[in-house]
Amino acid sequence: MVSSIYQHFRPEEKEFIDQVLQWRREAAEMYVPKLTDFLDPREQEIVQSVVGTHNDAVVFFFGGTDPSERKRAYICPDYFAPKEKDFDIVLYELNYPDKFVTITHPQVLGSLMGLGLRRGKFGDILTDGQVIQFIAAKEVSSYIELNFHHVGKAAVTLRQIGYDQAIRQEEEWKEVSVTVSSLRLDAIITAFTKQSRQKAQAAIKGGLVKVNWKQQENPALECTEGDVLSIRGAGRVKISTIDGKTKKEKWRIILGVIK
Template identity: 75%
Template sequence: MSSIYQHFRPEEKEFIDQVFEWKREAAEMYAPKLTDFLDPREQEIVRSVVGAHGDTAVFFFGGTAHTERKRAYICPSYFTPVEKEFDIVLYELHYPDKFVSIAHPQVLGSLMGLGLRRRKFGDILTDGKRVQFLAAKEVSHYIEVNLNRIGKTAVTLDKKSPDEAIAQEEEWKEISTTVSSLRLDAVLSAFMKQSRQKVQMAIKGGLVKVNWKQQENPAFECTEGDVFSVRGAGRAKLLTVEGQTKKEKWRIVLGIVK
């Protein structure tokens, strides 16, 4: 068990312990465990802990083919779930789209404003006009009763089948660059093409997430696989750390959402 911890950050230990407990329950009780929606970093941890072999297996599904946030289904290895067992509901918002527009942050804020934890709903999908979101079935009735406004805009909800989901596929481009260190402010400076001073202000101002968690420490040490999102600037991923140059700078490859 202890060898798993060395592959992840110390602050992730509590979640790793939780996954071990889920795995134990599935194995000892011969009963599946369906989790809330997990971000990709948490999915990676679950995949590492449960493993591909042994007496338990794990499956992921977020409601559609390309969702980022997914529920995990941990079960005895002889079992394979079908999609409906993930208990996910897809909703589309109806609102006067000729007069107002609704963006991702507004939907997120309104759902959180109902008192729901972020893990009870998955991706928010939009094509610029239509807006959909995915939610755990166990809170669907509560959402249907209580969600009637997004911000100041009155909305109604319509349940949709998974094949009616708005397609959302991100395209990434790779860039190779050098940075003075693997500190968060240095890596984001290369991504955002801004001075480290401006980047530090964004980090300390709560505008930056690393692996889907807010990170306010400019000296945070980045590693391969880290995903960054900066409010107003987009998303990037540290794909590769290629080593140091003769001038002791770090050669890195970043993936940036187009």
């Protein structure tokens, strides 16, 4: 049964799958619920697939808002259903001199990571272009409040707010049909960005490309249906459907592109 789970995922995801299997066993056999760090959508998919194949444990996800991309998972015996407060999530809004300073999403993330905490302790960073909020795990909230005072050169203060005050950021996707010579990462990026294969390879080798939220530096990586690619400076694209080959032996694929 376990070996059949691995075949649905990439080899490098085996360690995380093993961790999820351990969480499921603890929830099902020892009746010990497991609250995870914030997971990216790919990790959530793995957790759902692994836990969802059994009837003795269930998993719930919450990230502070319904559209949240990064969410914590709560794995527990099948007779229990957690409430929002059980996910131990806090939402902060930044106060800063916005008339004189511009703060960006990458700057906020960089400053948070500069505190020495794992990425898994932070959820989404939300902004409407002026107001900036971020979501964090409650267990590190005191540490954040004591140490998070600057973003770049701008002094900031934090205000904890309720989930109902979160900025709503819902992504809209449109579908685009393309043909590619192969399902290699560099070929798909070439089709998406309309740049040369050489530029696509340079971006990959330069650490500018992520596949399923993990940096990928292998241009020859074979992509599969459901993979999400993000290219710094070009945006994000999802391989929605692989429709097979054309008469000229090219692959016809449907890409989901953020509008």
